[in-house]
Amino acid sequence: MKVGDLVKVHLKLGQQTVGIVVDVKEHGVFETIHHVIVKNGSGRLIHAMPQDVEVISASGRLGCQ
Secondary structure, eight states, X not given: OXXXXXXXXXXXXXXXXXXXXXXXXXXXXXXXXXXXXXXXXXXXEEEEOGGGEEEEEOOOOOOOO
């Protein structure tokens, strides 16, 4: 999972929303994903745990050339 991926986020009470990953917070010592920040269609930022996020479409960005 990386910035720019289109994801589905599982919210409380069985709700779901779709958005784009805008930031991935990693734990420095263990180098694992701590939480993900997703911006949904209404512009709202959602802080989600990695287990609540499902990648729909990975971003096709290649590095800067």
